[in-house]
Amino acid sequence: RFGHFEHLFYTNQLAEQKLLADKVIEWHFADCASAEKPYAAMFGEIVQKTADMIAYWQAYGFAHGVMNTDNMSILGQTFDYGPFGFLDDYEPGYICNHSDYQGRYAFEQQPRIALWNLSALAHALSPLVEREDLEQALSQFEGRLSQQFSCLMRSKLGLKTKIAEDGRLFESMFELLNQNHTDYTRFFRALSNLDKQPAQEVIDLFIDREAAQAWLDLYLARCELEVDEIGEP
Structure with missing residues (x-):
């Protein structure tokens, strides 16, 4: 101690x-x-x-x-x-x-x-x-x-590579979660299932669904960069 x-x-x-x-x-x-x-x-x-x-x-x-x-x-x-x-x-x-x-x-x-x-x-x-x-x-x-x-946040978001804009993605995510009083754990759980369920499952966790969709679009665009970096699985 x-x-x-x-x-x-x-x-x-x-x-x-x-x-x-x-x-x-x-x-x-x-x-x-x-x-x-x-x-x-x-x-x-x-x-x-x-x-x-x-x-x-x-x-x-x-x-x-x-x-x-x-x-x-x-x-x-x-x-x-x-x-x-x-x-x-x-x-x-x-x-x-x-x-x-x-x-x-x-x-x-x-x-x-x-x-x-x-x-x-x-x-x-x-x-x-x-x-x-x-x-x-x-x-x-x-x-x-x-x-x-x-590093931990990239892991929670399923990102394996690092780019300079990641910090802004995290900041906007936390701002969105805070403004909408969104359940922290349920958000990441829903996000992890995006390939198995409609994106609406994530958006429905937010009061401001339009803002949630806007952030989700940014996140999905970031995921596309991830594929470009590491290639197809």
């Missing part, structure tokens, strides 16, 4: 913190042991794994609920989720924890909170890692998250 390193830092148990870091590298980040700066390399790995985890949460509509630092794993594993939830209607501001009155851990806030937690961990690791190395690792978070999230 991030909190283990924080506890040892704030109680000035720095020798014990170094021992913990050594064991973490030995057990979980063996490749970091041979790095020029093993502890910096370890923190870099934690940043990358956390970014990947958050990308999965956002792609699959998972809301953790209680993202304090003690509920964050250095291995990028999802645990200690309290009153967690999954999106029904696509609602970026979804709050699954009824005691989270200010929406600190709302669905759309999770990437920001994850980075804040990583910054807290970085501060706790400052006896072991130089500030410049901590800042460099933290600066990689958003790019890694965006890259992984885009």
Whole structure:
């Protein structure tokens, strides 16, 4: 947990913190042991794994609920989720924890909170890692998250290739889902069956069917580019 390193830092148990870091590298980040700066390399790995985890949460509509630092794993594993939830209607501001009155851990806030937690961990690791190395690792978070999230969204949309316009396709999709309060999971389920059922099954999930048809036309055009790239199956 991030909190283990924080506890040892704030109680000035720095020798014990170094021992913990050594064991973490030995057990979980063996490749970091041979790095020029093993502890910096370890923190870099934690940043990358956390970014990947958050990308999965956002792609699959998972809301953790209680993202304090003690509920964050250095291995990028999802645990200690309290009153967690999954999106029904696509609602970026979804709050699954009824005691989270200010929406600190709302669905759309999770990437920001994850980075804040990583910054807290970085501060706790400052006896072991130089500030410049901590800042460099933290600066990689958003790019890694965006890259992984885009990869997951292409997979959810059945796209195997990457083109520059994909970001706009995703953005317009999320805007459409949000404006129409469309069920997030049912939308992708219906979309995955386009080759087996009429497109109307997708369009009927939306209040604004005209806008839904317009987006679907964009999506189908993108699928045509996919065939051009990889050839006929």
